[in-house]
Amino acid sequence: MHRPIIPFLLVVGIILLLSLQCTLTHRWDVWGVEVRPELLPALLVYAAFTVNLPTALLLGFFAAVMYDSFSGGNFGASMIPYMASISIFCAVRPVFFRNRITTQFLSGFVFGFLALLLQWAFCGKFPVHWAEVFRKVTRLAVCSGFLAVIYFTVLDIFFRLMGLNPGRFEDGAP
Amino acid sequence: MLGLLVVLSILTLFRFPLAERFKEDLSDGFVPFLVFSSRIQGSVRLLSHRFKGYYDLQAENTKLRKDLSELSARVTQVAELERENHNFRAMLDFKDRSELKLISARVIGRDPSNWWNTVQVDRGSLDGITRDMPVLTVEGLVGKTIEVTPNSARILLVVDENCKVSAWLEKSSKFGIVQGNALAGGGTPQCRMTFVDRSAEVKKNEQVFTSGLGGIFPKGILIGVVSSTAVETGSGMSTLYQDVVIRPSVDLSQIDEVFIGVGVKPTEKKKPARGSGGDFEKRHVVP
Structure with missing residues (x-):
């Protein structure tokens, strides 16, 4: 099995998760705030830790385009948040142990926090109070952290069963 | 030996008393086993x-x-x-x-973002939908159309911060602007009514209707009920008003079907509203 199948499967994953998120009506109470978890940031963290920078940026671009086309926000409002966060994670990933749960959780948390905060900044809803935004972003980022751990575990097992090595990003393979 | 057995067998056929007795004793002896x-x-x-x-x-x-x-x-x-x-x-x-010409639409998708409160419906410009049309359900106001494609339309919900509706309070008869406030109330979307006269005695559970001003939302559609009030404490002109928190009458997280108001019905086709005196407000609201 060739490694380029990984980005392709991640694209399929983005489409499936986005469809799921668009039809999800349930809101979860996380520490007193009702939120609907964002499913994409955690998958993009996985992409940033698995494929090389250009491929990860392409995936981020694709995810942002799809996300914005289903959202009421401006088209392109998610592009900068996603691509900036992916660039940061691709730059720092060599110093992290990808397979550690703490790394996965913290990466999901930080990525979610950054991406969601930037998304809010670009959506142009400044009348909303900072404290409320911070409360919501923190909870969504925590959800993103947990989702990142789940994605890393499930997708790594899946790719290894396919005979691929998802952790081998240093060699410049796609 | 064999000959003896044959002879005995033949003799028993003639029912000798001795043979009978032997048979009965034998049979009796086997009773416990039986x-x-x-x-x-x-x-x-x-x-x-x-x-x-x-x-x-x-x-x-x-x-x-x-x-x-x-x-x-x-x-x-x-x-x-x-x-x-x-x-x-x-x-x-x-x-x-309803006095409005309504087109029913099914909700096919929700906004993936946590910052926007919109839904997508399966009716578009091919069905006569355009931008800025009021969207409502039997329970009350849902929002307005903001994007229209040939086969679908996006609806900005009334709880979104970008949705502003001119409204009036039923009992106090005061006007104000209802604006979404999705992030307040622990994430449960709600609205707030601003520019309400400070002197107005706004009661809890008082109903809030659209005022008809602004040209998008017709008069008399139920928006929600008052859940709390607070006098603004800011400086300057804002202290002249009070803030009213409104709980939307429609459960916007569970809507499946909505109506889009595409115009007003011709007057001669009007039917009297069930149980109402025929005033416009009541015709849009089912208690």
């Missing part, structure tokens, strides 16, 4: 019946459980159909007596 054997057989039969009954009961129990689960599923299905039927009847009734 009794014992019969009791054993009875016990075995009883046991086998009990086992058979147990297995039958078990099979019957399994069948009844299966039947029960099927019936439960059917009852749930019937209840769901009943609810759906009730909703459709209410919608049909509402559509008939």
Whole structure:
């Protein structure tokens, strides 16, 4: 099995998760705030830790385009948040142990926090109070952290069963 | 020896008394064995019946459980159909007596973002939908259309910060602007009414309707009910007003079907509203 199948499967994953998120009506109470978890940031963290920078940026671009086309926000409002966060994670990933749960959780948390905060900044809803935004972003980022751990575990097992090595990003393979 | 046995066999055919006596003694001697054997057989039969009954009961129990689960599923299905039927009847009734020309639409998607409160419906410009059309349900106001494609339209919900509706309070008869406030209230979307006269005595559970000003939302559509009030404490002009928090009348997280108001019905086709004096407000609101 060739490694380029990984980005392709991640694209399929983005489409499936986005469809799921668009039809999800349930809101979860996380520490007193009702939120609907964002499913994409955690998958993009996985992409940033698995494929090389250009491929990860392409995936981020694709995810942002799809996300914005289903959202009421401006088209392109998610592009900068996603691509900036992916660039940061691709730059720092060599110093992290990808397979550690703490790394996965913290990466999901930080990525979610950054991406969601930037998304809010670009959506142009400044009348909303900072404290409320911070409360919501923190909870969504925590959800993103947990989702990142789940994605890393499930997708790594899946790719290894396919005979691929998802952790081998240093060699410049796609 | 063999000859003796043959002779004895032939002699017993002639019913000699000695042979008869021997037969009776022999038969009598075997009675305890027969009794014992019969009791054993009875016990075995009883046991086998009990086992058979147990297995039958078990099979019957399994069948009844299966039947029960099927019936439960059917009852749930019937209840769901009943609810759906009730909703459709209410919608049909509402559509008939509304003064607006309404097109029903099904919600096909929700906004993936946590910052926007929009839904997508399966009606678009091919059905006569354009931007800035009011969207409502039997319970009240839902929002307005903001993006329209040939086959779908995006609706900005009334709880979104970018949705502003001119409104009036039913009892206080005061006007104000209802604006979404999705992030307040622990994430439960709600609205706030601003620019309400500070002197107005706004009561809890007071109903809020659209005022008809602004040109998008017709007058008299129920927006929600007052859940709390607060006098603004800011400086300058803002202290002249009070803030009213409004709980939307429609559960916007659960809407499946909505109506889009595409115009006003011709006057001669109007039907009197059920149980109302015919005033416009009541025709848009089902209590």
